[in-house]
Amino acid sequence: xxxxxxxxxxxxxxRTLLLDATAQLMLDEGYAAVSTRRVAKIVGLTPALVHYYxxxxxxxxxxxxxxxTEQNLERLKAAQNSPAPLTALWELxxxxxxxxxxIEFMALANHRKAIKVEIARYAEFAxxxxxxxxxxxxxxxxxxxxxxxxxxTVLIAAVARSLVMEENVGIHGGHAEARAIVELLLRRAQxxxxxxxxxxxxx
Amino acid sequence: xxxxxxxxxxxxxxRTLLLDATAQLMLDEGYAAVSTRRVAKIVGLTPALVHYYxxxxxxxxxxxxxxxTEQNLERLKAAQNSPAPLTALWELxxxxxxxxxxIEFMALANHRKAIKVEIARYAEFAxxxxxxxxxxxxxxxxxxxxxxxxxxTVLIAAVARSLVMEENVGIHGGHAEARAIVELLLRRAQxxxxxxxxxxxxx
DNA sequence: GTCTATAGTTCGATAGAC
DNA sequence: GTCTATCGAACTATAGAC
Numbered sequence: 001x002x003x004x005x006x007x008x009x010x011x012x013x014x015r016t017l018l019l020d021a022t023a024q025l026m027l028d029e030g031y032a033a034v035s036t037r038r039v040a041k042i043v044g045l046t047p048a049l050v051h052y053y054x055x056x057x058x059x060x061x062x063x064x065x066x067x068x069t070e071q072n073l074e075r076l077k078a079a080q081n082s083p084a085p086l087t088a089l090w091e092l093x094x095x096x097x098x099x100x101x102x103i104e105f106m107a108l109a110n111h112r113k114a115i116k117v118e119i120a121r122y123a124e125f126a127x128x129x130x131x132x133x134x135x136x137x138x139x140x141x142x143x144x145x146x147x148x149x150x151x152x153t154v155l156i157a158a159v160a161r162s163l164v165m166e167e168n169v170g171i172h173g174g175h176a177e178a179r180a181i182v183e184l185l186l187r188r189a190q191x192x193x194x195x196x197x198x199x200x201x202x203x
Numbered sequence: 204x205x206x207x208x209x210x211x212x213x214x215x216x217x218r219t220l221l222l223d224a225t226a227q228l229m230l231d232e233g234y235a236a237v238s239t240r241r242v243a244k245i246v247g248l249t250p251a252l253v254h255y256y257x258x259x260x261x262x263x264x265x266x267x268x269x270x271x272t273e274q275n276l277e278r279l280k281a282a283q284n285s286p287a288p289l290t291a292l293w294e295l296x297x298x299x300x301x302x303x304x305x306i307e308f309m310a311l312a313n314h315r316k317a318i319k320v321e322i323a324r325y326a327e328f329a330x331x332x333x334x335x336x337x338x339x340x341x342x343x344x345x346x347x348x349x350x351x352x353x354x355x356t357v358l359i360a361a362v363a364r365s366l367v368m369e370e371n372v373g374i375h376g377g378h379a380e381a382r383a384i385v386e387l388l389l390r391r392a393q394x395x396x397x398x399x400x401x402x403x404x405x406x
Numbered sequence: 407g408t409c410t411a412t413a414g415t416t417c418g419a420t421a422g423a424c
Numbered sequence: 425g426t427c428t429a430t431c432g433a434a435c436t437a438t439a440g441a442c
Contacts, residue, residue, distance in 0.1 A: 005420065008425075030314030032235040035417060049426060051419060107310035109372045111233030120373035127376045146387060151380030155362060158369075158381070162361030169312045170323035173330045177354030178361070184349060208438065211407075238435060252408060254437060 008053045015053045017043045022064050027100055031108040034061065058114045065105055065115060069122045072098065076129055084190045085133040086156065090182065093160030096167070103165050127153060137190055152189075156182075211256045218256045220246045225267050230303055234311040237264065261317045268308055268318060272325045275301065279332055287393045288336040289359065293385065296363030299370070306368050330356060340393055355392075359385075 008015060021042035025033050036050040036057060054060035075098075079088035093099060109116040127150070134156075135149035159182060163175055211218060224245035228236050239250040239260060257263040278301075282291035296302060312319040330353070337359075338352035362385060366378055 003420075004422080006425095012425090014425080030310065032314045036419085037417070046427060047418085048420085048428080052425075055419095057418070104310070104313070106368055106372050107233065107307070110307070111235045116372060123369070123372070123374045124376045127374075131377065147384055148380045150377035151384045154366075154377040154381035155384060158365030159358060159361045161368075162365050163357075165306075165309055165364075166326070166361075169309050169319060169326070171326045171330075173327045174334065174353035174357040177351040178357035181350055181354045181358060206438075207440080209407095215407090217407080239437085240435070249409060250436085251410080251438085255407075258437095260436070 006052065007055065012053065014043070014045070014049070018045075018050055018053060018060070019064050019067055022060060023068070023101060026064075026104045026108075027097065031061075031104050031111070036060075058112055061108065061112060062114060062118055065118055065122075068098075068101055068105075069126075072102075073126065073129075076126060080129065080133040084186075085137055086152070086186050086190055089130055089134065089153070090156050090160060090186060093157045094164065096164050099161055099164040100168055103161065103168075127157075130157070143189075209255065210258065215256065217246070217248070217252070221253055221256060221263070222267050222270055225263060226271070226304060229267075229307045230300065234264075234307050234314070239263075261315055264311065264315060265317060265321055268321055268325075271301075271304055271308075272329075275305075276329065276332075279329060283332065283336040287389075288340055289355070289389050289393055292333055292337065292356070293359050293363060293389060296360045297367065299367050302364055302367040303371055306364065306371075330360075333360070346392075 018039055021039045022034055024042065025038060034057070036047040039060070040047045040050050050060065054063060075092055079085060079092050082088035105115060105119060109119050130153045131150040134153050135144070138144045138147060138149050138152065159178070163178065166172075167175070221242055224242045225237055227245065228241060237260070239253040242263070243250045243253050253263065257266060278295055282288060282295050285291035308318060308322060312322050333356045334353040337356050338347070341347045341350060341352050341355065362381070366381065369375075370378070
């Protein structure tokens with residue numbers, strides 16, 4: 001029950017390197033490629049050291065997920081203050097690297113249940129933040145009746161994520177057209193911030 | 204080079220059982236849970252038998268992917284002949300089991316490169332079929348200029364897939380609203396097939 | 407068609423040396 | 425803080441018996 005095992009601190013440079021290597025592995029080869037041995041090899045250290053900083057492999061993955069979501073949350077806050085929050089959310093969600101990592105975690109959730117609860121908890125929280133920003137744009141007139149902000153939020157993130165997922169697999173057909181449609185709709189919903197010609201002289 | 208190894212025929216009942224078990228494993232525990240041992244155990248046979256029907260584990264996965272896509276293609280053809288192809292595509296893409304398996308394969312593609320090429324090839328083919336059906340609804344007026352059929356096709360499938368992916372992880376916030384928006388838009392795009400009240404008497 | 411047996415890998419996790 | 429050494433488990437793939 002009580003073992004002699006020791007563990008390292010959370011504010012360690014090596015620990016950070018191990019998390020970086022884990023992210024790289026997930027992106028390059030998928031979550032199933034993550035093992036203490038392979039992570040250690042990337043950093044040039046030994047597998048035992050991974051277990052010094054992370055009790056189990058699950059702990060390593062959860063730690064990476066938390067670090068990733070904290071970074072995502074900061075980006076979200078910045079997007080919230082953008083003059084065109086819908087566009088900001090769209091561009092944030094369409095970021096290939098960041099979103100690819102999120103997708104990998106969502107797939108991992110099916111294999112490692114410890115990840116699953118972590119993801120659901122964060123996602124609902126972030127979604128609330130996003131919806132708040134979207135609501136500021138849509139107002140609460142008839143537009144908001146047909147297009148509730150939380151629904152629009154879900155749709156924007158959903159489309160962006162699927163496009164990233166498809167591109168990762170080498171599917172590109174119709175993507176340019178789909179992006180054009182989304183951007184057209186975003187311009188219509190944010191008329192105040194669409195690019196404009198200078199006002200014509202009064203006649 | 205030339206080994207004594209033997210292989211079983213493709214039209215074998217056991218082979219079908221092994222593919223079924225593989226699909227079940229992928230759905231229940233993710234692609235990383237698929238191994239010859241676990242697949243064999245589900246069916247109540249030995250790992251060696253899996254290698255009798257499938258040379259490698261990659262071959263097993265590719266075979267399952269092909270079988271799955273063939274079934275999906277048949278559904279697609281049926282949807283094409285629906286009076287409301289947009290809705291049919293939406294409902295087909297929102298099918299949780301079928302789509303969950305597709306998502307699992309897309310994640311797997313990052314880990315097993317043999318799967319990746321297979322997926323891209325099928326997806327582009329299916330997308331063309333879908334776009335053809337969508338084009339019949341949208342016509343080629345101004346609507347089709349702003350909303351090219353292939354783009355609409357991508358968007359419908361993208362939203363559906365992301366919603367399934369989120370629900371698998373336990374994220375539900377905003378889904379009802381998002382679905383309502385999609386269905387509202389589908390009704391608008393397919394006015395001929397929207398549910399109608401009986402015509403009012405001429406006044 | 408299905409099995410046993412087995413060689414060779416990779417993995418997670420731990421104790422204890424340095 | 426990092427390493428060596430190690431146990432036990434799970435995995436792929438193959439040959440050959442039944």
